[in-house]
Amino acid sequence: MSLESMLIFIVVFLPLLIIASNDTLFFLVLGLVISFSALRSIQNAFAKAEPKDVDTNQDDIEDVEDFLNFDLNKFKILYQISKSILLIAFFVYCAFYLNHPYLKMLNVIVIFYWIAVTRYHIVNKENKEYKNLISQLLFFFVNISSLILISFSVYFKFFAPVVVK
Incomplete structure (x- = not known):
C-alpha cells in the first residue's frame, strides 16, 4: 500500500468507519453538523448575508476539468444527493x-x-441549489423543524426516563 493511499485511509475512511459503526456517535456527530448548518442558514436568512464571490472564471474551471478529465x-450533484440521503437516514x-x-x-x-431535494437533483x-427554486420560507421552516426534531430526539434518547408498560 502506498503512502498516499494509507494517508487517505487514515484521514478519510477510518473516521467514517468509526462513526458508522456506532449509532450513538453517528447520531451525535450528524446531529451537531445538522444543527450548526441549520443555525447558519437561519442566521443568513435574517442577516441577508451575501455569499463571498470567489474569483473563479468559468474558463479556468473548464481547463481544470479538461486537465483532470x-x-x-457531476461531482457536485453526487455530493448533494449523498447529503440528502444521509439526512433522510438521520x-x-x-x-x-x-x-x-x-x-x-x-x-x-x-x-x-429531503426526498424532494434528492428527487430534484x-x-x-x-448543479442548481434547490432552496433557490422554492420559497425561502419553506427552507426556513425546514431548518427550524430540524432544530426542534434534533432537540427532542436528544432529550428522548439520552435524558427522558424510561417508562416500562
Whole structure:
C-alpha cells in the first residue's frame, strides 16, 4: 500500500468507519453538523448575508476539468444527493426516539422535503441549489423543524426516563 493511499485511509475512511459503526456517535456527530448548518442558514436568512464571490472564471474551471478529465458538475450533484440521503437516514433514525404524534408528523414533513431535494437533483442533473427554486420560507421552516426534531430526539434518547408498560 502506498503512502498516499494509507494517508487517505487514515484521514478519510477510518473516521467514517468509526462513526458508522456506532449509532450513538453517528447520531451525535450528524446531529451537531445538522444543527450548526441549520443555525447558519437561519442566521443568513435574517442577516441577508451575501455569499463571498470567489474569483473563479468559468474558463479556468473548464481547463481544470479538461486537465483532470473529471466533471465537477457531476461531482457536485453526487455530493448533494449523498447529503440528502444521509439526512433522510438521520431523520428516520430520529423517528424512533420521538414519542409525540406532532413531532412524528413534523419529522415526516422534513423527510419528505429531503426526498424532494434528492428527487430534484436526480431528475434535473444540473448543479442548481434547490432552496433557490422554492420559497425561502419553506427552507426556513425546514431548518427550524430540524432544530426542534434534533432537540427532542436528544432529550428522548439520552435524558427522558424510561417508562416500562
